[in-house]
Amino acid sequence: MKLKKKVDNQFSPVELHVRNTSNTVDCSGAGVMVIRNDRIVSEAYWGKHSKASDARPIQEDSQFHVASVRKSYIGFAAAYAIHNGYIHSIxxxxxxxxxNINTDLFAKTTIRHLLTHTHGLHTAEGNIIREFPPGQSWAYRDISIEILTQLIHHSTGKTVSEILKEQVFNSLSFHETGWYDEQSEKLVEVIREPADRFWSMDKGEDGNKKNMYVSTRELAYWGYLHLKQGCIDGKQVVAKEIIQQATSLQSPVLINKDLPQNGFLWFVKDLPAKKTEIGELVPKGSFQILGYTSVAVLVVPKHDIVAVRMFNSFGSPPGYDYLADIRAFGDTVMKCV
Structure with missing residues (x-):
């Protein structure tokens, strides 16, 4: 898959916003790309793969650790399993x-709850506990991803990575997206505090681990696949229903209307919500996902836009408001339209 490039100054404020963020967070390099109307209209890279003086410059094939952005790929695998009848209903x-799970602890917890962060499960001292009844509130906990990937594997007989390779990566010739156990010259080093409690040295190429790396361009193409609802160059590469289900509002009706809203792990813009990660100016029907490395992909169907930003900074330095910054990123995109 390769889109034509026609860069102009219309989206230069987006690049400037990303450059300003890269000067705020602790990173050694960054990238940005905007696709609009089937053309790459903005693309820029700067910095190096690490803080070493002889480090490789950030470039088109540089692959960044995408952290929780990987969850959009897991959401796709869940939508694939439902569309193809491996899972009967969300x-x-x-x-x-x-x-074999604890039926008392997990009673009334559905796949919808796992996909929308409304499951109410948490881990404490190595044990799974319940924070709130399923469907009653919202909390961002990785235990749901562990359970969901097990469920997908158990129901389909395939790992998340196998589903993605079969359904997307092979057909679109994605060679800069995957789960990696070993460092290579194309993988950008993650800048982090050695004792950061959120960092995981996961290994495994089955798609459920926190070791996913993607190039700026292929993350933008991933967003573009969703923007086009699976139809690329006139060919329906992925069933339209898979994309529609993954990116439409799936959250149960919550008592607190200001909590974030989700599709299949994507954050979606629907009703007004004060705690959303999506900017105020971004229109309804848009969807976005953000990782702990501040990597993000925003899709705005109303204006035929995909915007991606990439950093190699793990976590937030003192004084950095990542939610305010990611909202401003989306709002900057919209001000360019």
């Missing part, structure tokens, strides 16, 4: 597909 209880 509202099925997870115990139906994972019969």
């Amino acid at each position: 509202d099925d209880e997870i115990a139906k597909y994972l019969p």
